[in-house]
Each structure stands twice: as structure tokens, then as C-alpha cells.
Amino acid sequence: MDIRGDASGFLSAHPRVPLLSLHHFDHIDPIFHSMDRFESTNHLMKAANVDQPRLIQQTICYNRNLNWSFSVSWGYSVHIYEKLIPRSILKIPLETFKPWILKAKPPLYIFNTRTLSNDPCATPHVFSFESIKNINDYESEIITSYTRFGSRGLPTCGFANNHSVDSVSRIDVVSPNRKPNQNGKTECCDVLEIDGMGVAKLNLRDCMNDELIA
Numbered sequence: 477m478d479i480r481g482d483a484s485g486f487l488s489a490h491p492r493v494p495l496l497s498l499h500h501f502d503h504i505d506p507i508f509h510s511m512d513r514f515e516s517t518n519h520l521m522k523a524a525n526v527d528q529p530r531l532i533q534q535t536i537c538y539n540r541n542l543n544w545s546f547s548v549s550w551g552y553s554v555h556i557y558e559k560l561i562p563r564s565i566l567k568i569p570l571e572t573f574k575p576w577i578l579k580a581k582p583p584l585y586i587f588n589t590r591t592l593s594n595d596p597c598a599t600p601h602v603f604s605f606e607s608i609k610n611i612n613d614y615e616s617e618i619i620t621s622y623t624r625f626g627s628r629g630l631p632t633c634g635f636a637n638n639h640s641v642d643s644v645s646r647i648d649v650v651s652p653n654r655k656p657n658q659n660g661k662t663e664c665c666d667v668l669e670i671d672g673m674g675v676a677k678l679n680l681r682d683c684m685n686d687e688l689i690a
Contacts, residue, residue, distance in 0.1 A: 477498060477499065477500055478500065478575075478576040479500075479504065479573040479576055479585075480500075480503050480504060480573060480575070480576060480578070481505055481572070482504070482505050482573055483505070483572070483573050484507065484509075484553065484570075484572050485569045485570035485571055485573060485589075485590075486569045486572075486573060487507060487532055487549060487552050488534075488547065488549045488552065488553045488555055488570070488602075489534055489549070489566065489568060489569040489570070490533065490534055490549060491567075492533055492534060492662065495531050495532045501517075504573070507520065508605070509625065510604075519605070520551065520552065522551075522607075523551025523605060523608050523620065524551065526608050526610075527551070527618060527651070527653070530550045531550060531551045532549050532551060532552050533549070533663070534548065534549055534550075534566075534567065535547075535548045535550065535663045535665045536548070536566050536567075536664075536665070537664060537665035537666055538560055538667070539667040539670070540560065542639045542670070543559060543560055543635060543637060543638045543639070544556055544557065544558060544559075544560075544639070544641065544667075545557040545559065545566060546665070546678060547566045548649055548680070550649065551605055551620060552604075552605050553602060553603060553604055553605060553622065553625075554602075554622045554647045554678075555600035555601065555603075556600060556601045556644065556647075556676075557597070557598070557599075557601075557633075558597060558601075558639070558640065559597040559598075559633050559635060559638065565590070568587075568588050568589060569589055569590065570589070570590050570592060570600075571589040571590060571591055571592060572592065594630065596628070596632060596633045596634070597633035597635065599628055601624065601642075601644070602624070602625040602626075603622035603623060603644075603646070603647050604622060604623060605620060605621075605622055606621045606622060606646075607620070607621045608621075610653065615653060616652065616653050617650055617652060617653055618651050618653050619648055619649065619651075620648070620649045620651070621646060621647070621648050621649075622646065622647045622649070623645065623646050624644070624645050624646070643674050644670065644674050644675070644676050645674040645675070646675045646676075647676045647677075648675060648677045648678070649677075649679075649680060650677070650678070650680065651679075651680040652680070662682075662683045663680050663681065663682060663683065664680075664681060664684075665679060665680045665681065666679045666681065
């Protein structure tokens with residue numbers, strides 16, 4: 477990562493390729509803001525030790541009734557937007573970080589970025605990886621849990637029929653206990669439920685042949 481500072485925007489929209497290394501680790505902030513670098517590394521490895529190929533792979537799904545978009549960076553974070561945003565936009569990292577050469581002239585990066593703003597429709601609610609465990613008798617599924625990083629300090633997105641995500645405090649993501657894309661397919665996800673206790677549950681799966689993933 478030839479970047480400095482807060483790498484969360486990059487790691488939350490990581491390209492769908494395996495994570496091989498996090499070099500220049502001493503030039504970025506701890507990847508989990510409540511921990512130091514050593515603790516952050518050990519915490520990320522909790523997910524890597526269970527399902528390394530899926531680590532930080534991005535998966536996107538929607539709840540159209542609530543007008544919410546979900547972007548999952550498996551084992552790292554989940555972002556919820558109070559607006560239906562195309563996948564092509566959500567795949568572009570938020571520019572939470574700074575360029576490696578601080579006085580560099582544009583272009584600053586070899587990939588596109590989204591600028592940060594105070595627009596409540598373009599600013600995600602951020603949830604950080606908390607825990608991981610195998611579920612059911614055959615350990616054929618994994619559940620990762622993510623808890624709210626903090627309040628955005630912004631009002632609800634102003635589009636008609638939009639609902640606030642402020643009531644959600646935890647997100648549980650269920651994934652199959654196998655290598656992702658083993659059939660050569662991109663993964664998609666479904667919003668299974670959002671209960672009254674502030675928990676949203678998502679399910680990762682292979683995208684269907686006729687499913688729009690652009």
C-alpha cells in the first residue's frame with residue numbers, strides 16, 4: 477500500500493484479488509482505530525486464520541425497501557449507505573488516506589478514489605470487524621460480526637422513503653466455509669433480516685448467472 481494515514485477507505489473497497497501483503501504498515505494508521513498496529517494485525521488474523529482467501533474481499537448487496545446499500549469487506553468492515561448506490565461507485569475507495577509522496581502532483585494514485593464529504597447520502601455508516609466463529613453442526617458456515625465504529629454526526633439522507641441506519645448497532649455476515657469463487661463466480665449477498673434489536677443479517681453467496689453485478 478503506497479499510501480499514508482487512514483487506509484480504511486482502501487481496505488473497505490479492496491479489488492477482488494487475494495490480499496498478499498500489507499507493506500509500509502508502519503506508515504499507515506492502525507487498521508482498527510481502537511487498537512494499536514500490533515493488536516490490529518492480530519485481530520485481522522482472526523479472520524485470516526479461518527478463511528484467508530475471502531479476507532477483505534468486497535461484496536455488495538441492497539435492501540431496496542429501506543433504500544440501503546451494503547458494502548462488505550469480509551473480515552474488516554461493513555459500510556451502509558442510506559441510498560441505493562451502483563456497484564460501480566461502491567467499488568471505488570473513499571479517499572481517507574494520503575498519497576505516499578505528500579507533495580506529489582496529480583494523478584496521486586494508480587486507481588480512482590471518491591472524495592470524502594458531509595453529504596449524508598454519500599457518507600457510510602461504518603461497522604468494524606469484531607468476531608468470527610463457525611456455525612451449525614457441520615461447521616459449513618462462518619459468521620463474522622461487525623459493530624458500529626461511531627456516529628456519523630449527520631442527519632438521515634434526505635431522499636423520499638429513506639430510513640436512518642442509526643438504529644443498527646451490529647451486522648452479522650454469514651458465509652459458506654469454502655474458498656470463494658471456486659466456481660469462477662463473483663460473490664453477491666442478500667439482506668436476510670434487520671431485527672428490532674439493531675442487528676442486520678447478511679448472507680454471502682455465488683452470484684446467479686442472470687444477476688446484474690455491474
